[in-house]
Structures are given as structure tokens and as C-alpha cells.
Amino acid sequence: MLFDLAPKTSRKDLYDFNEELEKLYKDYVNARLVAVVGPRRAGKTSLILTFLNEYRIPHVFFDCRTVSLSDYGVTFRSFAEVFSNAINSFLDKHTVFKNRLLNFLRGLKGVEVDASLARIYLRWKREDRFSVVALLERLNAFAESEGMRLALVLDELQELSRLNLNFSKLLAYVYDHLKNIVVFVSGSQVGLLYDMLGVDDPESPLYGRLISEVRVRKLAREESIDFLERGFGEVGLVVDRRLIEEVVERLNGLIGWLTFFGWSYVNGLRDLESVVDAASRQEALEVRRFLSRSRSEKRLRTMLKLVSQKPMRWGELKKALEFSEGVEVDDHNFNSLLQKLIKAGLVEKRGENYLVSDPVIAVAIQKYV
Ligand SMILES: Nc1ncnc2c1ncn2[C@@H]1O[C@H](COP(=O)(O)OP(=O)(O)O)[C@@H](O)[C@H]1O
Numbered sequence: 001m002l003f004d005l006a007p008k009t010s011r012k013d014l015y016d017f018n019e020e021l022e023k024l025y026k027d028y029v030n031a032r033l034v035a036v037v038g039p040r041r042a043g044k045t046s047l048i049l050t051f052l053n054e055y056r057i058p059h060v061f062f063d064c065r066t067v068s069l070s071d072y073g074v075t076f077r078s079f080a081e082v083f084s085n086a087i088n089s090f091l092d093k094h095t096v097f098k099n100r101l102l103n104f105l106r107g108l109k110g111v112e113v114d115a116s117l118a119r120i121y122l123r124w125k126r127e128d129r130f131s132v133v134a135l136l137e138r139l140n141a142f143a144e145s146e147g148m149r150l151a152l153v154l155d156e157l158q159e160l161s162r163l164n165l166n167f168s169k170l171l172a173y174v175y176d177h178l179k180n181i182v183v184f185v186s187g188s189q190v191g192l193l194y195d196m197l198g199v200d201d202p203e204s205p206l207y208g209r210l211i212s213e214v215r216v217r218k219l220a221r222e223e224s225i226d227f228l229e230r231g232f233g234e235v236g237l238v239v240d241r242r243l244i245e246e247v248v249e250r251l252n253g254l255i256g257w258l259t260f261f262g263w264s265y266v267n268g269l270r271d272l273e274s275v276v277d278a279a280s281r282q283e284a285l286e287v288r289r290f291l292s293r294s295r296s297e298k299r300l301r302t303m304l305k306l307v308s309q310k311p312m313r314w315g316e317l318k319k320a321l322e323f324s325e326g327v328e329v330d331d332h333n334f335n336s337l338l339q340k341l342i343k344a345g346l347v348e349k350r351g352e353n354y355l356v357s358d359p360v361i362a363v364a365i366q367k368y369v
């Protein structure tokens with residue numbers, strides 16, 4: 001079903017994106033490190049899961065958001081728990097080789113292997129914690145012995161940027177030495193992700209290594225209309241073309257919001273602005289989470305409120321900020337905060353203008369942040 005809210009996992013539910021699927025497969029075969037980037041709700045997770053599933057790729061899927069949303073926050077403890085779960089679900093899916101894999105993991109420091117349940121547990125306490133490198137080396141040795149390329153997927157990797165782990169170094173090591181592992185990272189906050197990996201930093205261990213990029217795009221107007229009509233068609237609803245056009249106009253090609261509208265409509269919530277409002281309450285939590293992590297929370301909030309009202313030029317936004325705060329703001333400080341909003345994927349630069357391009361986030365900022 002196109003209007004299912006969960007990330008899609010099969011081609012029959014995935015609208016379009018065939019080229020991107022094929023590109024992912026080519027990269028899986030030829031590349032070492034692949035980045036799937038694009039705005040939130042553009043369909044990155046759906047694309048990756050569908051690719052893994054349709055091409056039957058052996059994979060360890062790591063959802064980095066579950067680390068940052070867990071009770072222990074971004075800590076080595078929650079990282080270890082999510083990593084254990086990721087490997088355990090890999091074991092669950094492959095009864096054929098699960099014992100062979102467990103044999104490879106046995107005897108590794110910080111890794112408990114329960115053969116009867118076919119489960120592993122990764123220890124996180126400082127004295128006897130597992131080593132990420134050693135674990136990946138064993139996974140690689142296992143993959144090599146099976147003659148397989150193992151996909152290691154780190155979905156929304158930038159969520160782990162506050163973890164005391166050098167991902168740039170780690171992924172450079174995998175890149176150079178663990179040839180049976182292909183790493184896929186995804187990120188809604190592309191700037192943060194690439195900063196974390198040190199893509200443009202000559203001092204970074206990953207610098208100079210080729211990262212194959214798959215960009216998940218927004219849908220064009222005609223595609224958006226087609227998507228909604230097909231989705232309604234699947235459930236036998238005929239919806240007025242004018243409403244569909246209005247929805248497409250409002251939601252700006254983000255497939256996640258189109259899906260959310262379709263799902264809401266099918267479930268009886270039919271007023272577009274009410275749907276936008278419901279979605280924006282959710283998004284407000286994310287924006288607040290982002291702001292609360294910054295030392296300049298108040299100023300960033302003001303900037304977001306201003307720029308969410310209308311596209312503004314650099315100088316215009318700065319003046320509006322100064323007017324609102326009643327003080328002069330230093331160019332450098334202003335610029336670095338603006339870059340921060342861009343890297344977080346909240347603000348976009350288009351031509352000379354800065355704007356909040358996700359209409360739902362714009363409402364969230366205006367009403368609930
Ligand atoms: N190609 C697609 N076809 C149909 N629905 C999609 C597609 N891509 C995403 N969706 C839907 O949009 C929403 C967001 O998708 P998701 O893959 O989680 O996006 P992202 O990972 O980029 O934030 C989900 O409800 C998902 O079911």
C-alpha cells in the first residue's frame with residue numbers, strides 16, 4: 001500500500017525510484033562507501049530497505065535514531081544495545097549460516113554468545129566493552145569465508161555525531177581493509193553527516209576516499225499528483241482533482257507528507273490544514289530536540305521563526321534578527337548560526353534567498369517551537 005506510514009520494504013509499495021534502486025545495487029557491487037542523502041521524509045529509509053529486500057542483500061541494519069531516542073541517549077551503552085539488536089536480527093534472518101557466524105564471534109572481548117538462543121550481547125561497561133573494530137573484523141572474516149559482500153547500513157548516521165567514536169577513522173579502516181563489507185550511510189542532515197565524516201577535511205582519515213552518493217529527490221508536481229491518485233486508487237477512493245492539486249501545492253513534493261495526507265484522508269481526517277497541523281506537531285518535537293542541543297538556542301529559534309515566514313536574503317534576515325533582539329549581531333556569529341541551520345537540513349539556500357523548504361516544518365516552527 002502506497003499510503004502505509006511505515007518505511008516501504010518492497011518494490012510493489014515503493015513509488016518510482018527505480019533508477020535509485022539500480023544505482024544502489026551497482027554501488028553495492030562496486031563501491032566501498034555509499035551515502036544516501038536527502039531531506040527528511042523524502043524516502044531514504046524506504047529506498048534502502050526496499051533495495052536490501054528486493055536484491056536479497058545480506059545486511060546489518062543499524063537505525064541510529066533509535067540510539068539517540070533511547071533512554072540512555074547517545075551513549076556507548078545504547079550504541080551497544082542497538083548494535084546487538086542489529087546483529088541479532090541478522091542472525092534471525094539467516095538460519096542457514098547463523099551457527100557459522102556465531103563461531104566467528106565467539107571468544108571476542110566484550111561479546112557474549114548465547115548459542116542455544118542464537119543471540120549475542122555486546123558489553124558496554126568501560127572495563128570489558130566490545131571493540132567496534134574487532135567486531136567488524138570478525139564480520140568481515142565471516143563474510144569472506146561465505147564469499148559474500150555484507151552491507152553495513154547506518155541509517156541517519158549524523159545522530160551519532162555526539163558519540164565518543166571516531167566514525168571517520170572507523171569507516172576509513174573498513175574502506176581500506178575490510179573488503180567484504182560495504183558501508184551505506186544515510187542522512188537527512190547532509191551537512192552534519194559530511195562534517196562528521198570529514199569529507200572535505202584534508203586532516204580527516206576518510207579524506208580522498210570516494211563516497212558514492214545517492215540523492216533522494218522530491219517528487220515533481222506531476223509525479224506527486226500521480227502518487228496521490230494511485231494511492232487513492234488502491235483503496236478505491238476517488239478524490240476531487242482540485243483537492244489533490246491543492247495538497248500537492250502545499251506539501252512541496254515530499255513523499256512522506258503526501259503519504260501522511262493520503263493515510264489521514266483514508267482514515268477520515270480530510271481537511272488539509274488539519275493534516276498539516278497534526279504533522280507539524282510531530283515535527284516540532286524534532287526541531288525542539290535540535291535547538292535544545294545548541295548553546296545558542298534562543299537566537300537560533302528567533303532566526304528560524306523569521307525565516308519560516310518568508311524567504312529572505314542574508315542581510316535581510318540579519319537585520320530582522322537584530323531588530324527582534326534589539327542588539328547588533330556580529331556577522332561571523334550570525335553566519336555560523338545560519339550555516340548550522342542549513343547543515344541541520346532545516347534551512348535551505350535557494351539563489352540569494354534562505355528559506356524553510358519543508359512546509360510542515362515551517363508550520364511547526366511558527367506554531368509549536
Ligand atoms: N517511494 C515511496 N513510495 C511510497 N511511499 C514512500 C516512498 N518513500 C517514502 N514513502 C513513505 O514516506 C514516509 C517517509 O519515508 P522514509 O523512508 O521514512 O523517509 P526518510 O527515511 O527519508 O525520512 C513513510 O511513510 C514512507 O512509507
Ligand SMILES: [Mg+2]
Pocket residue numbers: 044045046155156
Ligand atoms: Mg529514514
